[in-house]
Amino acid sequence: MSRHPQLSPLLWIPLLIFIFLCAKAAAEEPLLDWSISGQNSVRYEYYSVQGDPAGGTYSETGNQYYDELDVQFSRRLSQYESVQGYLAGLYNASAYRSRYTGISMESMNFTWEKGDGNLPFRASFGDIFSFTSLRTLQRSLKGFHVDLQPRFDRSGRSHSMVFFSGAGKDVYRDLDLDEELYTGGSWLIKDQALGSYTINLVQNHRTGNTETNMPSRDQIVTSIAGEKRFNLLEQKLTFEGEIGYFRGDHDSTGTSQLNKTDPAYFAQLKGRSESPLDYRFRFEHYGRDYRPNGATITPDRRSLEAHGSWRFAKGLTLRGRLQQFLDGMESDNTTRTKVAGLNLNGPILNEKIAGLTTSLDAFLQDADNQDRTTDNKTRSVNLNLGLPLGQWAGNLTIVNRNVQDRTNQGITTRTSETRLRASHAVSLLGFMGSATPGLVARRIRGNNSDSDEFGISLAVNLAMNNHSCNLEYSLLNQDRRISGTANDINQNMVLSYAYERGPHRFGLEADYQGSDPEPGNEARSYRFGIFYSFRFSKPAGTRFAQAFSPLSGGVEEAEPASGLLSAPALGLPLNKVIENLARRGILGGLVKPNVVVYDTRILDEIDQRQRLALLYESGKVTGTALIVEFEDVGSPRTAAQTFEVVRRAVLERLGPPSRVYEKGEFTANFAVEVNNGRFVRNMEWDTEKGVARFGIPRRLDRQVRMELQFRENFPPRSQSLWSIEEVR
């Protein structure tokens, strides 16, 4: 860890400007038109390892602390012109938080965008993220970035010309532009009919090092890439390709390689149609010396891949893949890897076991090289099953892995593992949450690593108002069966508590890891942490002092909740629910006797018409419903696909159902069969205030549509007339 308490005078400048602006703002309010928000966080941690230091979790012990300040600012100058930016500074005395101690400017950015001039542009200075393509450059830089979008014609063709230059460093401290400097440009053309095309050029310079005898290195990578969407034989196809060329120096092989050239090729065809089949074919080729410093790809490799997926009528998806990779393809000892894989995901066997969901992943891999120093075959199966069992949500994972080394050593390693977890709602001293106990059993054989392992775990998450706390504990006993190996008992415990009120957040954290090998020395590692953070926000048009008043809005973690379509709305006063809807922008409900109907989109990923219905009696909500129309009930394929899309959206929000009842298949007579009771789709979830039911109910007016309803109770399942008849 570098110990440089000084900050370069150059890097004080943005900080001093900010402090000056704050002081000036407080006195004169010249920042009235600016939006300013920020957060200051201070964290203290204490790390300790007792017993054998080599067996401890932490390499750095003792007191570690830091304070960081993030500030964002923006101003809209006109409809087509705006400026915005941010500053992130750090005072650090923690070996974990940063390599540097003292004050550092970690990141900053200033962006000016102007679209109403002759040449629309977006110019950024400071931290920029440069992405031209996966095969040329994708990384954060510290420098500048200009995007020019000239309008050469009015034909609907768009142009974007990007120029950038920046250093590949993560902090401004000791910034040496020559150490790793990227400079480049990219011209992107997007045409409504012809597709999108781009030409990229990236130059990279790295300075030499006399101590390591490394010379100065320069490289240039150029590429041309394009994407075109088209229809052929009822297939919706997307073709994408890129050709790249590398010229220059690299040292990725450990020694410097100068004046090298090599190409890269990439092509991919993706397709889908009205059928449930999606597919893609992919080809990649990267020469041994195609090694752009900022690219994501693996050099010296050729790969061929075919992927396909099939969506079954009841929400189950089957994916398959065939892949071949040639690594070190330009060497004398190419490694060839062939993979065949299958993945099955979604509800399964629900006719027999209601609510059962599966995730099965299996693959076969065969890898060998020419001198037979590598020749192994891997078989892997990973099965995950989820099932509601009364008040419990159970989860079973079974893993089986077999790695057969077919070189002269002829060793086979077999691993099997079973995990069982189940979650249950808990309530304790006013806190609500869940508890999840679990078990794991593992058996490993072969390669001198025979071991029987057994573990237990418990996770508890609780929350009440502004308080939240979590506990996680696990114990793993590793019983090694080979002479000379060590048995081990590992324990892990994490405790955390957080309190949040307005702009303030306070928390405590404690970790413990214990290891007791036999033979060997015991090691115990501890971490204790305490943090406090404070947020401030000044919207444009308000005084700076108001930034420190309690925040009225904010963000919170998104939960896969059912939102408005939830049981908690049941029993609430109707006017209160209508007010809540209005606050969320859902207005214009049509009030009828016993029902209020809104034409609004609730499931945002569904394009079909949706209506929200509030059922009420005596001024209180007795039920909520989402009604989704079919586009075309005459086409069984379209109807089945529409139903599956909606059902998947519902399952994502409500989780595995408690009960499922299905009869009949989507046919050309599907609408008739719904009305004569030969076709049934019905799923139910038990909730804290009642029942949620999703399906295609029979209606007196013979209209066919999907409904998701929350009510205290429903008519028996045999009674198929459960639709809201008032909403036609």
Added chain:
Amino acid sequence: MADAGAQEFRQMRPIAAPGVQEKAPAPEGAKEVPRIRLLDRKAVEKAMQMLVDSWNTQGMANHLLETFYDKSRLMDVLEGKIPRDARLRLLAVRSFRILNQYLKPASDGDLLISSVSVTARTQVEWNHPVQGFQRYPGEQVYILRITQKVIP
């Protein structure tokens, strides 16, 4: 991670200009944020913790976008070569910054979707049968997509 689409090269980020109808690449129905909103460090730490906890399990595939480069190969390598008791520990979230943000209307308010570049210090840990406890610390840059519910 590539940008909003599955495309493996950059996409147009249109500049608002008179007569320009084109929108920035984002999922259908998404809308621009009036100004970049501050992202709480705790939210970034929580997202990183979720990713780190899923390492060396099949659940990690659920956290990687379909456009993640070489996703299946990464999962195969984890499944076939990493000891089953190996785990990844999040030692510290270092700096992070927002690459882009947009709002997505949802049933109970807008969702704020932020693409964030995060520098984190992590450590791979496992018990070698002979050599005992092993730890391999390192520093990486992650690009996360964090979804939060906007409170009115």
